[in-house]
Amino acid sequence: MVRQLDYPAMHALFTRFREAEAEPKGELDHTNAFTLLVAVALSAQATDKGVNKATKALFEIADTPQKMLDLGEEQVIEHIKTIGLYRNKAKNVIKLSQRLVDTYGGEVPSSRAALVTLPGVGRKTANVVLNMWFRIPAQAVDTHIFRIGNRSGICPGKDETAVERAIEDNVPAEFQQHAHHWLILHGRYICLARKPKCGICPIRDWCLYEDKT
Known part of the structure; x- marks a missing residue:
């Protein structure tokens, strides 16, 4: 059974992301x-x-x-x-x-x-x-987002395309521009594949992942 966070939880969760880092940046160096x-x-x-x-x-x-x-x-x-x-x-x-x-x-x-x-x-x-670059709210789904999307209930899907669609369909519009950056950075530094750092997770209040440390 696919578990999907409801709208109030999604809004609260992404508000927490925004409070922590209003303008998340990608980590690849570039000039144009x-x-x-x-x-x-x-x-x-x-x-x-x-x-x-x-x-x-x-x-x-x-x-x-x-x-x-x-x-x-x-x-x-x-x-x-x-x-x-x-x-x-x-x-x-x-x-x-x-x-x-x-x-x-x-x-x-x-x-x-x-x-x-x-x-x-x-x-x-x-x-x-x-x-x-073009500030279009496109969602780039990598392994981190795929893992977090299904683990947390933010954007569950059987493949990367389904997860991308789940972000577009379920994340409130005001958070769409930065959604994938917040999720990538969260997966890279907090919601790790083998040992997620649930104890310091800023969104644990809404996450559906049960195996919290």
Whole structure:
């Protein structure tokens, strides 16, 4: 049986998140829409800290699609080789840069449908860019949000798409812009997979998770 928090509980829970951090920020370093897009694409199966370390020097010399093309795939590899799957990711960075130049005049489009046509860019990456750069309340569901959504009753679903829809349908509109950031950070630092820190959890008053420590 799917357990879903009711509206009063959802409103109170997200109010608590907002009181703790009104403007949550993503942890990937970037300077513009393009560097954000690349950073998010590189973050698959990698930590934000690891991506930031790898892209610091890269983004100083290649912060536009054309500059990335001018740098070339081999140099991109040299910069990101500490990241998992770096060869395939470097290939995608060059391909998406070429498509941005050829199709979008070197600009990152503000449409999910357009973003997901870029090599190496899936729905989650597109949603992060839409939310963080274009301020569109898109919900990027990762493993943290999937776990928390089902564990807490905030946004239960059998897969990431269902959880994304549950956020859109059930989280009050005033919290939609920052919902996925609050949930990601909560999962990263409090609601851990193996040993959730229920004792210091700011939303434990409403969470449906029974195995509280």
